[in-house]
Amino acid sequence: MAPVGEGPRRAELIAALSLAIDLGLGQPMEHMLRSALIATRIAERMGLSSEQRAVVFYASLVSWIECHADSHELTRLFGDDIAFRADTYTVDMTGLPFLRLLMSHVGRGLPHAERGLRAAAFLFTARRQMSELIRSHCGSAGVLSDRIGLDPRVSSMLAFTFERWDGAGLPAGTRGDAIPVEMHIVHLADIAEVHLRTGGPAHAVAVAHTRSGTQFCPRVVRAFDEAAAEITEDVLDQDAWGAALAQAPDRHRTLNRDELDELLRAMADFVDLKCPFLLGHSRNVSDLAATAGRHQSLPPAEIELLYRAGLVHGLGRMGVPNQIWEKPGPLTTSEWERVRLYPYLTGRILSRVGGLESVVALATTHRERLDGSGYPAGIRAADLNTTARLLAAAETYQRLREPRPHRQALTAEHAAARMRRDAGAGRFDTEAVEAVLAAAGHRTKRRAPWPAGLTGREVEVLRLLALGRSNRQIATELTITPKTTRNHLEHLYTKLGVHNRTQAGLAAIDLGLSQ
Incomplete structure (x- = not known):
């Protein structure tokens, strides 16, 4: 950490x-x-x-x-x-x-x-x-x-x-000591780990010996064998x-904000190279989500969070074969199971990087839906905060605007209509969809005001309060401070004409805001 x-x-x-x-x-x-x-x-x-x-x-x-x-x-x-x-x-x-x-x-x-x-x-x-x-x-x-x-x-x-000691590699057929010794070591270690894991030390050494003088440098094989x-x-x-x-030469070096964003952008480009139709996808999702956050007047920290989560949301795609991603027809049940796993794999990949916990938590929710029909966890509305709703809408809109093997790219108008239909059906948050569409340059529909003059953020706080969340839990889930949470509670108590959490919860039910 x-x-x-x-x-x-x-x-x-x-x-x-x-x-x-x-x-x-x-x-x-x-x-x-x-x-x-x-x-x-x-x-x-x-x-x-x-x-x-x-x-x-x-x-x-x-x-x-x-x-x-x-x-x-x-x-x-x-x-x-x-x-x-x-x-x-x-x-x-x-x-x-x-x-x-x-x-x-x-x-x-x-x-x-x-x-x-x-x-x-x-x-x-x-x-x-x-x-x-x-x-x-x-x-x-x-x-x-x-x-x-x-x-x-x-x-x-x-x-x-891909070069080899014996010169039979590709692309240049470089041989022997013309290949740096550092790379000879990398070649052996890569193969040795697999055979160590599958057959034990003796098997790893035997494989190294078998390929000494062909794939591997004899001097490196000898050093491996002797110790x-x-x-x-x-x-x-x-x-x-x-x-x-512990072996990393710069293991204590931390990244400043600009360095972190540059490295995350490189990671975004890395995963998008997997499929031709994904090129630029992660950067576009990132920009769209952050811009939508600005349209909703989110705090700078939450906009930054959206930007970074958008960059890395797709890393888990690496664990799904292109044979599935590029399939032109319907997926089988087993193929769908592999696809549904990729946001979870994104979390696994990044879970041990200190300082990225909130980014990882958000990135893994980008395929979740308010009605629980999303994946990988089937999370429902009450557990999806504003940033999660914006990221899901941004990723979906961007994906609809891109071609896929089973369909052509949707026009901007058709993508917007699709998003609004899904919001009407309860899969996406209407405000999030309209913010994303505004960020994408669409004319947006003005939503009817929340009852009792509540703001969108106050409604989020009220919904979590109705679920029994403490002030600290509300602050954590909405990525706001406990003081800001208390301020929102005071304002919504005044607007609802209530005096405690129980009365506020009952008011939320009466107003249809408990889900």
């Missing part, structure tokens, strides 16, 4: 980003953190300098930062992009075993005849297609590394993510988050 008064730590945010990368690789969360721990121990064993160990640490965390950007292309070739990446850890990525793996995934999910045609065509173009994907991957990975503020040396390492017990000790048993972050 960040100390009181300080912003989130950069190392924690990059560690959280690595959890999202894990999902895209089809690995359990903390795979990259454990890989970084193994890598830094190997680097120390080999006598690398502190500067080199710092490069090894961050290159381990983000070496696959761009893996999801080729998800669209991988899905066209291999079906489930996440399952394909997970399977690549089971073989040395060259020669006949790798070719058999590729062919086993080509055209998955297609009719048998069409799959056969795809496989035949792929045989003639496999290396070219994979080379193009990897060249794009490496270039974009370096850009994202720079965007999240990492040392330029980390960015330069990422050009070698395997020490290097792998407690890797699977201890808290990977804490253990890995």
Whole structure:
């Protein structure tokens, strides 16, 4: 946790980003953190300098930062992009075993005849297609590394993510010591973690030996072998988050507001690269939600909260295959279950970053609905405050304005009409919808005033009071101070002509404001 008064730590945010990368690789969360721990121990064993160990640490965390950007292309070739990446850890990525793996995934999910045609065509173009994907991957990975503020040396390492000791890698076929030793260590640690987890230390060492001189640098394999017990000790048993972050060279560095927003924008762009139709989605949601908050005259802290939650709301998308996101027809029940999980995964990814608790709590509610029909938790109106209602409306409006595989983008007028219909049906808050539409440039409908002259904020306070919330609980849920809560209560007592909480609760029921 960040100390009181300080912003989130950069190392924690990059560690959280690595959890999202894990999902895209089809690995359990903390795979990259454990890989970084193994890598830094190997680097120390080999006598690398502190500067080199710092490069090894961050290159381990983000070496696959761009893996999801080729998800669209991988899905066209291999079906489930996440399952394909997970399977690549089971073989040395060259020669006949790798070719058999590729062919086993080509055209998955297609009719048998069409799959056969795809496989035949792929045989003639496999290396070219994979080379193009990897060249794009490496270039974009370096850009994202720079965007999240990492040392330029980390960015330069990422050009070698798919290269091999024997020169059989891609995209340039770089070999041997022309690949920096830091990246040789990252290559081994990434694979070693998987085989350590699935087969134990002896199995991890055996895999390293099998690939020594081909995929892996013999010198790195030797260092790993000679101290395997020490290097792998407690890797699977201890808290990977804490253990890995203890190795972060800048683990105490906190971010100021501008630095935090820039890093969150980079994370937004990172996840939006997963699907072609998502490009710019998170930034647009963020801007729209914050502008809608200004239309509702929210305090600056709540507008900032909306902006940041809008940026990171979609991180959990990484855990859902593009085969589902890009499906042109109706989803199956099991596919829907995976989709409904992604806001929860957003929370899991960011839950241990100190100083972002309120952002995470808000971001995970963006698919919830007032009538309880949303997901992942089916939260109802009483537990969705103003910021949650605005974020849900902003995300939905922006999504409707974008094309999806199963529909074209809605015009601004059709999207507004759809939002208003859903608000009328009780799924969205009418005020939130009108604020979002105003932020998007629509003429808005003036809502009939609340009864008894209550303001929208006073109605929120009254609804929570009627549910038995204490002043402190009301302040926490609405992200306001206890003093502001007391002021709202005094004003609404006066307007309702009541003298205590019980009378106010009864008045809320009489006015139809208890839900």
